[in-house]
Amino acid sequence: MSSIEQLTVLLNEAAESLPAQGPINDEKRNAFYAAYENVRKAIETPIDAAVRVLFGGYDAVALRVAMDTQIFNQLATAGGQSKSISELAKPSGADPLLLNRFIRILAASGLVKETGEGEYASVPLTGAFSDMSPLSKSAFHISDKAQMRSLSNANSLAKLPQYLQKTNYQNPNDSWDGPFQFGEATNLQYFEWIEQDPKHQEAFNTHMTLQRMERGPNWFDFYPVQERLLDTDKDTSKKFLVDLGGGVGHDLAAFTEKYPDLASRLVLEDLGHVLADVDKQQFKLHPGIERVPTDLFQEQTVKGAKVYYLRTVLHDWPDKQAKQILKKIHEAMTNDSVLILNENALPDEYVGGFQARVDILMMSILSGIDRTCKQFHKLLEESGFEVLGTYRPQTLSPGAGTIFEAVKKH
Numbered sequence: 001m002s003s004i005e006q007l008t009v010l011l012n013e014a015a016e017s018l019p020a021q022g023p024i025n026d027e028k029r030n031a032f033y034a035a036y037e038n039v040r041k042a043i044e045t046p047i048d049a050a051v052r053v054l055f056g057g058y059d060a061v062a063l064r065v066a067m068d069t070q071i072f073n074q075l076a077t078a079g080g081q082s083k084s085i086s087e088l089a090k091p092s093g094a095d096p097l098l099l100n101r102f103i104r105i106l107a108a109s110g111l112v113k114e115t116g117e118g119e120y121a122s123v124p125l126t127g128a129f130s131d132m133s134p135l136s137k138s139a140f141h142i143s144d145k146a147q148m149r150s151l152s153n154a155n156s157l158a159k160l161p162q163y164l165q166k167t168n169y170q171n172p173n174d175s176w177d178g179p180f181q182f183g184e185a186t187n188l189q190y191f192e193w194i195e196q197d198p199k200h201q202e203a204f205n206t207h208m209t210l211q212r213m214e215r216g217p218n219w220f221d222f223y224p225v226q227e228r229l230l231d232t233d234k235d236t237s238k239k240f241l242v243d244l245g246g247g248v249g250h251d252l253a254a255f256t257e258k259y260p261d262l263a264s265r266l267v268l269e270d271l272g273h274v275l276a277d278v279d280k281q282q283f284k285l286h287p288g289i290e291r292v293p294t295d296l297f298q299e300q301t302v303k304g305a306k307v308y309y310l311r312t313v314l315h316d317w318p319d320k321q322a323k324q325i326l327k328k329i330h331e332a333m334t335n336d337s338v339l340i341l342n343e344n345a346l347p348d349e350y351v352g353g354f355q356a357r358v359d360i361l362m363m364s365i366l367s368g369i370d371r372t373c374k375q376f377h378k379l380l381e382e383s384g385f386e387v388l389g390t391y392r393p394q395t396l397s398p399g400a401g402t403i404f405e406a407v408k409k410h
């Protein structure tokens with residue numbers, strides 16, 4: 001049995017030696033995170049737990065201030081050299097004293113390194129938040145005012161307890177009338193709201209391309225596309241796959257790397273202003289793929305395609321709107337068509353902390369919900385579908401996609 005002293009020594013040694021051993025695969029890293037969390041839960045004091053839970057928002061604020069004042073850009077390009085807080089403050093004209101108050105939070109959480117009094121240098125994570133990294137777009141999107149976890153800025157999240165009190169603790173069930181509208185004092189739905197801010201819209205679009213970056217294999221590598229879809233694809237004059245709410249086409253771009261011959265039978269659908277950002281991305285969408293500006297709540301114009309595919313679209317919507325979206329797809333499907341949902345379905349029990357938090361994020365901005373497998377089955381059955389199967393990758397990383405394959409109920 002290890003004592004706390006022995007464990008402390010072991011972990012400190014590991015922190016020194018592990019980075020030199022090279023990349024660690026997802027399975028091993030996730031197993032370690034789980035063990036590490038178990039140790040934390042076993043020894044954490046009530047005060048430490050309260051601080052951890054209640055003070056997370058301050059890190060997000062510090063991250064955003066450092067991004068806005070070019071701290072990550074400056075440190076990431078300094079070649080590991082230390083920079084003083086006065087130097088770092090120059091490009092933004094910030095008061096060094098003020099900036100230092102934020103940067104020391106980032107140093108404590110390991111995003112930069114403190115090398116002396118008021119002096120900082122980069123660590124490998126620093127580059128992830130510089131402008132060169134697409135992850136900085138995610139950080140911008142998540143820390144922007146609608147979503148900031150800081151209690152002073154996250155209007156919809158900060159006012160969620162008040163909203164729920166007002167609605168007698170019912171699940172929000174309308175994306176146009178929920179915590180977001182209450183918190184932001186707006187009539188706009190969240191997607192309408194970000195459309196008004198092109199910088200945020202672009203950040204959101206790129207953020208979506210990163211959503212699955214570390215979440216294991218692509219859906220078409222663990223779902224039997226050949227056997228379930230291609231072998232039963234009788235009418236090749238029709239479209240093969242429509243990616244609804246496919247964003248800037250990142251999923252189809254990956255799909256055409258494996259199935260380039262299908263490109264002219266693929267359709268990317270999303271809101272017109274989102275499709276306008278397709279060619280701004282770091283990847284190139286196959287030119288054969290048709291781009292069709294679409295509103296999920298209007299008639300589906302591509303009829304009788306073999307596959308209607310939605311990835312992490314339904315979790316944006318409560319049942320009321322999810323059913324309206326499914327109805328439009330149902331109407332366009334023939335008996336040969338297959339509906340494929342690729343969703344972060346939650347387990348029925350022991351939901352991980354990250355997934356549980358994302359669910360509340362969905363609630364607070366979209367009245368959305370991260371559904372469990374059971375809840376997806378129920379939603380599909382109530383919308384006129386029969387679920388033929390569910391598929392998951394062999395190794396499950398947190399948030400890995402689950403594929404639901406469904407057809408029209410006869």
Ligand SMILES: C[S@@+](CC[C@H](N)C(=O)[O-])C[C@H]1O[C@@H](n2cnc3c(N)ncnc32)[C@H](O)[C@@H]1O
Binds near residue numbers: 271
């Ligand atoms: C959570 S993102 C998912 C994007 C992509 N499928 C993925 O998994 O990365 C939801 C997508 O739905 C789109 N969307 C939202 N409302 C829509 C609507 N009314 N009609 C069409 N697309 C919509 C958004 O623009 C966004 O690209």
